[in-house]
Amino acid sequence: MPHFSPVSREVGTSTASVLRVCRFERARLQPRRVGHVENRALAPWGAILSVIHSVDINNLQTQSVSAPCRPNDEAATDKARRERRRALILPREHGAWGLLLVPMVTGAGVAFHQASHIFPLILLLTAALALFWLRTPLENLLGTTAMRAQSVEESHTLRSVIVMLAAVAGIALAFLLWAGRNARLWPLGAAVSVAFIAQAILKKISRRTRMLSEMVGIVGLTASAPAAYYVITGQFDDRAWMLWLANILFAGDQIHYVQLRIHTAKIQGFRAKLAHGWAFALGQAIMTAIITVACLARLMPPIASLAFAPLLFRGWFYFVQEPTQLVVRRLGWSELKHATAFCVLLIAAFILAR
Numbered sequence: 001m002p003h004f005s006p007v008s009r010e011v012g013t014s015t016a017s018v019l020r021v022c023r024f025e026r027a028r029l030q031p032r033r034v035g036h037v038e039n040r041a042l043a044p045w046g047a048i049l050s051v052i053h054s055v056d057i058n059n060l061q062t063q064s065v066s067a068p069c070r071p072n073d074e075a076a077t078d079k080a081r082r083e084r085r086r087a088l089i090l091p092r093e094h095g096a097w098g099l100l101l102v103p104m105v106t107g108a109g110v111a112f113h114q115a116s117h118i119f120p121l122i123l124l125l126t127a128a129l130a131l132f133w134l135r136t137p138l139e140n141l142l143g144t145t146a147m148r149a150q151s152v153e154e155s156h157t158l159r160s161v162i163v164m165l166a167a168v169a170g171i172a173l174a175f176l177l178w179a180g181r182n183a184r185l186w187p188l189g190a191a192v193s194v195a196f197i198a199q200a201i202l203k204k205i206s207r208r209t210r211m212l213s214e215m216v217g218i219v220g221l222t223a224s225a226p227a228a229y230y231v232i233t234g235q236f237d238d239r240a241w242m243l244w245l246a247n248i249l250f251a252g253d254q255i256h257y258v259q260l261r262i263h264t265a266k267i268q269g270f271r272a273k274l275a276h277g278w279a280f281a282l283g284q285a286i287m288t289a290i291i292t293v294a295c296l297a298r299l300m301p302p303i304a305s306l307a308f309a310p311l312l313f314r315g316w317f318y319f320v321q322e323p324t325q326l327v328v329r330r331l332g333w334s335e336l337k338h339a340t341a342f343c344v345l346l347i348a349a350f351i352l353a354r
Contacts, residue, residue: 087147088154089161091136095258095332099221100132102339103247107228109347110243120231123176128224130169137161144200176231184236188223195220214255222247239350242300246307249287250342253311254335256280261318265326273319284315301353307345310338 091097108121139145141158149155176182195216202213225247226240260280267273274281291308294300 085154085157088140088149088158089137091133092147095255095335096132096221098336098339099218099251099255100128100224102343103222103225103243103251104128104228105343106247106346107225107240107243108232109343110239110350111229111232113351115233117232117234120176120182121228123172124224124227124231127169127172127176128227130165130172134162134165134169137165182231184230185227188227188230192220192223195223211256211259214259215252218248218251218255222251238299242294243346243350245290245294246300246304246346249290250308250311250339253283253287253315254338256283257315257318258331258335261326261331262328268323270319277319280315281319284312288312301349303352304346304349307342307349310341314338 104125137158140148141155141162143149149158177185199213199217199220202209202216222244225243226236229240229243230236257280260277264273264276267276287308291300291305295302295305
């Protein structure tokens with residue numbers, strides 16, 4: 001027998017009183033979480049039982065009582081529609097935002113030690129964000145992904161967003177490239193376009209080429225590092241190339257590590273982990289070799305190798321650490337910390353090497 005409040009015991013048989021009790025009991029008996037599922041059916045039934053316990057049901061006007069106690073299906077439908085619209089418009093690859101912005105921060109951080117032209121950076125950032133955002137609604141409108149427009153209203157919404165984002169990107173690029181300024185962005189943009197086209201083709205081939213397609217896409221996303229450095233300093237020198245290389249190595253290792261952790265969450269033991277993660281271990285070794293050669297050749301400041309130290313330690317430690325339950329959100333926050341440390345250490349290394 002549920003507990004009934006004093007208000008429900010004193011209520012009369014008038015419809016107005018019943019409505020007040022119904023609202024009170026419905027607020028008191030909110031849906032409770034059971035495991036990961038909300039038992040939404042209990043709330044309206046609890047309110048109805050409270051009313052029946054204290055009132056003669058024959059004196060009620062059924063329509064007046066049931067209306068406020070009925071679940072708000074229209075509100076739930078509106079919420080689902082808003083969530084779907086958001087999924088159609090906003091990029092779902094949250095990590096890709098970091099892969100775009102982290103290189104741009106490193107490039108700008110190193111460049112600001114030499115120059116202070118911030119307006120071109122603002123234009124570049126605006127264009128890059130608009131173009132990156134544009135990809136999601138465009139793919140959903142064309143139907144090249146699992147999420148696609150299913151009604152005329154959704155298609156109209158996607159077209160509106162595409163036109164708006166294309167206009168923002170076009171205006172920003174027009175100011176950035178006006179009168180022949182920043183001319184080296186043209187071949188850089190062409191290289192980025194080739195990388196993204198190749199990524200799309202590799203995704204379509206088979207599931208086995210998915211990881212390769214991600215690595216190719218990284219080349220395009222991390223181009224924001226040399227681009228930011230170039231528009232601020234006006235130079236596309238060895239530093240620009242090394243910033244691009246450093247961010248490619250970092251982002252590639254990070255994506256490979258996250259995929260490894262997700263696909264080997266239930267794997268235990270050094271041998272079993274190495275059997276499934278040999279490609280990642282090989283990548284770690286190749287990355288170490290590339291950084292070593294770049295530092296010995298003075299293409300990259302030797303102190304810049306410290307920016308990769310936390311990343312390398314995290315990668316090798318995975319093979320010997322004790323088995324723990326994988327929490328994807330915690331893994332995401334951990335990788336965000338590694339990205340922040342990489343940004344700070346790489347910028348500091350290039351600045352101190354001057």
